[in-house]
Amino acid sequence: MMQQPTRQQAREFLRMLPYDAWLYAALMMPPKLIQKRSVKTLDDLELLLRPASNAIASVDLPLMCDWIEEKVGDVALAAQIRQEALTINGYKQQCQKAHEVLLLRIGALKKAAGVLDA
């Protein structure tokens, strides 16, 4: 269970990051299509990791956790993904678990920040 963030922390974690803090990732769509993405917010990351039948996220998961910790600043979320997702077998499964953890966290952050999802 992650610690509840304060309103200020939540707003901070949900913010759009400056250019030099973006995470480079992609969606890979079989049989051969890459859709390169710049991940600028936790919302972007959620979209990237969202399970889809015709695509899979392409992101270096350990580096993604470092990014959440160092650039986004959400140490608890990074730790939770490392613990819950990176310890299981298989990249796809890790992505799915990371997405689950992230989705819950974003919900909690938005609640704490008083942000309504559109």
Add this chain to the structure above:
Amino acid sequence: MGVRSMGYAGEILHVDLSALKAEKIPTDSYVQWGGGNGLGTKLFWDFCKDKTIKDGRDEKNVVVVATSPLCGTATPSAGGRCEIVGVGFGHYPISWFTRSNIGGRFSSMMKYSGFDALVISGKASRPVWIEVTNGHVRFHDASLLWGKKARDTQLTILTQLDDKNNGWGWQPLPGKKESVAYSTQKPAVMAIGPAGENQVAHAALVHDAGNTSAQGGFAAVFGAKNLKAVSFFGTGYIELADPMAHVEARFRLKERYAPDPENPDLFQWGMLGRAAPINFAGSVSKNSRLQACVGCIMGCRVRYDVGYGNETKCQATAWYAAPAAHYYKGDEKKIGELALKMADYCNDIGINTYAFSSSVRWLEGLYHRGLLGKGKQIHTDLDFSKLGSEEFGFAFLDALAYKKDIGELFADGFVQGAIKAGLEEDYKNGLLNHPYWGLAEHGYDSRAEVEWGYASILTDRDINSHDFNAIFWAATLATLNGVPYRIDAKEVAQIVADKLKPYVKGPECMDYSDGNIYSDDVMQLLRWYIHYNRFWKNSALYCDLRWADLFDTNAKDNVGATADSEVGEQVFWNAVTGEGIEFTQGLEKGHRIYLLQNAIWALQGRHRDMVHFADYIYEKEIVETELPFFMWPCRDENGIWSYSDIRHRKIDKEKFEDFKTRFYKAEGLDEQTGWLTKQTALKYGLDFVIEELQEYDKLAG
């Protein structure tokens, strides 16, 4: 008309736009060059009187649109391709003699109308379009077409050619007795849109809904020549040397390799057997059907019931989906709709998505770095905070195509624009990732996938040839999705090595581990790759999305169709032409074509000292995290094969220079300059280049 060799239409059409005159030349003396790239290169050599030009928009430039004997036949994934060569536009520092390719039915119609190639020289004094119907050529005033988008242009021409004007497309056939000579077939039109008219480097030629000749900048060259469109229409036929052998080989190939369109296997390994389509449409349409070029065994494009996005594919459908996903917060319907609509619009204004799609991210970065915006280092009225929105997408494309706003700065190419704006450092450090000749990376980093990078820098453009890259896709997708590797690393290396004989000794050519990427084995793989491309792919015109089929899990033994004695490239070639060549003789032809092109590049000013990547390829390791793995067969220190991640490295400049030296030597080029030597010219029957090279002091040895 000369002797009609099997598979050829028999004549080449030369149009001199300056004089608005057309002449016909027998194809026969050019048959030794095969078709497409080889045929076009030799025609360029003969017709271009000043090969020192460095910008394709120069009036002295000659553009050749060339077919192959296979065009207009049912050769699997080869019958519908068409090659375009000439001095291009948009490279840095020099726009080389280069190539491009387009699919659909243009090349078939050209042949059915009686021609194997179209040579375009000079410059029209006012906008024109060319109509070719069954051997008859007419120049039309294109003043009223100028300003029209590419699809509208095609439609206007088709309507104009529709004699009965009743929408059924009755095409009159000149030369026949009036009243009886009509056909309901549709002419094949290739046109430029506003981007071509405005002569921007990223302009594309467009044919039908979604076929584009994008890389090379030839649409800008058409624009400079005041040539709006070319239309071919014919009721002729192509004579095959052995039709039965052709049909049998096609059935055999289909049986062995063709995928099942109803049950696409997304994790198939190979090219011919790979599932289709190759595009991004999100959840836009539930009803769609595949669409293909003439002769293809498996279309890679789609027609949708929603009525837009038809025939679009690949990067054209992917480039805007990413910003749209951010902007519309994952609204899948909207993202898919926009992906297709943007692709449609690109085809309508005639613009090459590959040229700018990676630059969109760079531009977005400039905006966030405070360097791009109103009154900034690069001024723009485009609101980059709305990147991803429908409104921004259209405005951005208009800026590029109509040379407005930032489109003016980047009209000669993104690297050229960056330098003009004082941002050369971004080109050097790879923020603007244009690794070879100022052209955008295709998506496969040259530091990892070295054959792609090496071939691009040692030729004239992004090689855009997925022969070996199919391994990356298969192994990386399997790793990402946790599905088993269908062929293990050792086996795939062996299968490929067997296909590459006699160039390579064994499977070590496929070892992309850090220590092996400068080896003679990889150098030989590269030579095969270039020769294969220059003949089988760019001249015979086998489609890059299906060939080379080196390995293929649709076959029981995992061995692909390439070079196979029953269904290989040469089987169809021989059935059409009756030449009876071996697969490797095609590679020799490819070598000869490449040598001739080196002669042209030397005249344009190339020297081996210029043949190097952008600085970041040598100076920075791959740090981007967009690919968690870049899987490739590698051997470890004990010689054990596995799929390994080949990111996290840079190219060693000194070792690459040494690699180049060995490559030049093996090719018969001068090691000091990279130029053709007299000895090689004589050995390969290129004696016709000697005098001109000597005149410009560009012949080595």
